[in-house]
Amino acid sequence: MGSLSLPFSNSDEEDMNFSKLDKPHLLNLFKCQQKYLNHFFQNLDLSQTLTFTETLLNAEGTIFFSGVGKSGFVAQKISQTLVSLGIKSGFLSPVDALHGDIGILSSKDLLVMFSKSGNSEELLKLVPCAKAKGVYLISVTSVKPNGLIRVCDLNVHLPLERELCPFDLAPVTSTAIQMVFGDTVAIALMGARNLSKEEYAANHPAGRIGKSLIFKVKDVMKQKDDLPVCREHDLIMDQLVELTTKGCGCLLVIDDDYHLLGTFTDGDLRRTLKASGEQIFKLSVGKMCNRYIILLHSPFLIRYS
Numbered sequence: 001m002g003s004l005s006l007p008f009s010n011s012d013e014e015d016m017n018f019s020k021l022d023k024p025h026l027l028n029l030f031k032c033q034q035k036y037l038n039h040f041f042q043n044l045d046l047s048q049t050l051t052f053t054e055t056l057l058n059a060e061g062t063i064f065f066s067g068v069g070k071s072g073f074v075a076q077k078i079s080q081t082l083v084s085l086g087i088k089s090g091f092l093s094p095v096d097a098l099h100g101d102i103g104i105l106s107s108k109d110l111l112v113m114f115s116k117s118g119n120s121e122e123l124l125k126l127v128p129c130a131k132a133k134g135v136y137l138i139s140v141t142s143v144k145p146n147g148l149i150r151v152c153d154l155n156v157h158l159p160l161e162r163e164l165c166p167f168d169l170a171p172v173t174s175t176a177i178q179m180v181f182g183d184t185v186a187i188a189l190m191g192a193r194n195l196s197k198e199e200y201a202a203n204h205p206a207g208r209i210g211k212s213l214i215f216k217v218k219d220v221m222k223q224k225d226d227l228p229v230c231r232e233h234d235l236i237m238d239q240l241v242e243l244t245t246k247g248c249g250c251l252l253v254i255d256d257d258y259h260l261l262g263t264f265t266d267g268d269l270r271r272t273l274k275a276s277g278e279q280i281f282k283l284s285v286g287k288m289c290n291r292y293i294i295l296l297h298s299p300f301l302i303r304y305s
Contacts, residue, residue: 033173036161040177042157049181052138053188058185061108062088064135066097068122069180070171071114078114080164084203085190094122098129109135114182115139116160127151128175140181142174156181163262217296222248229254232261232286236272237249243269253289262289273288 008233056063063082067075075091082089092101092111105111111130113123118141127148130137139148143159149155158181163173190200201209228246230239232253232287243266264285272288273280 009217016229018020021152028212033164033176036173037176039161039182040159045157046155049185052140052154053192055136055138055154056110056112056185057189057192059088059108059110061106061110063110063112064090064092065112065114066092066094066107066123066126067114067292068094068120068154070175071116071120074175074178074182075112075114077179079299080184081183082189084200085186085193085195086199086203087189087193088113094120097126097181098122098248101172102126102129102133105130105133105135110136110138111150112138113152114141114178115146116142116171116178118143118148120148124151142177215228222246227252229258230264230285231255232284232289234285235281236264236269236283236285236288237281240265240269251285252287253285260293260295261286262291263264264289 049114061292063079065074065079072091074091079089079091090104092104094113104142113126115123118139124147125135128151131151136154137152138154138156139146139152140158141148142154142158144157158174160174160177162168163170165172176283197209205215209232224248226249228242228248229252230242239251243264250263250268252260253262253264254260268288268290272283
């Protein structure tokens with residue numbers, strides 16, 4: 001990438017003009033962040049990472065994550081990602097753990113602690129209590145040496161050149177590499193467990209993927225009383241309430257035996273109004289409806305519909 005300079009200098013940190021905001025300044029910030037992220041990618045110990053990933057893969061119990069502050073938010077997000085993949089995981093607040101929540105831990109569990117410095121007082125207090133329950137302890141840190149390395153069973157070092165923050169204080173680069181690390185490991189576990197798209201969808205029933213792979217037409221279709229129905233001879237203007245209140249965006253034109261004859265949509269209404277003007281008050285739905293219809297059987301998956 002070539003050499004990059006920060007958009008500020010150490011000598012004038014105190015007098016820094018934070019109001020400066022333009023394209024070159026933003027571009028330089030993004031390039032600097034890219035440089036710091038590249039430092040992480042180029043220096044990450046893959047042997048260490050593989051051991052970490054295999055340990056999580058072979059866990060007999062629940063994989064708990066913990067952290068303080070911004071690292072805690074990252075730990076919670078990674079835990080939720082694993083849960084979405086069908087892996088038993090949870091977030092354990094180090095503060096709440098010392099006030100009763102540690103009771104959820106067992107000797108078959110893993111406790112992964114995220115900390116940039118590795119010296120978070122809350123995590124160091126949690127360590128002996130978790131060890132007393134036989135929990136396997138893993139630290140994920142970026143500063144060497146640190147307190148967690150000395151007391152954990154396994155440590156993963158996340159290389160950090162510096163924070164993007166002009167004072168090298170705000171955790172904006174360290175948390176980024178924590179998130180990249182955790183999410184990448186999660187996908188590695190996903191592949192190692194041979195998780196199928198259908199299994200993934202089963203854990204996301206309300207999302208787009210879940211709806212397309214799990215739900216059938218019959219699961220989302222409306223029933224008779226909720227359908228916006230009308231007859232062929234009904235005048236268009238008399239059916240506006242039916243068209244707008246049922247939330248379907250159309251009218252279903254049926255015969256006396258409830259057989260579908262056609263549809264009349266919101267778009268059809270606008271086009272008819274534009275073409276017919278005042279004559280729309282005399283037009284029936286049957287005269288203007290679309291009689292080219294496609295019927296779907298209720299057992300069909302939505303993805304094929």
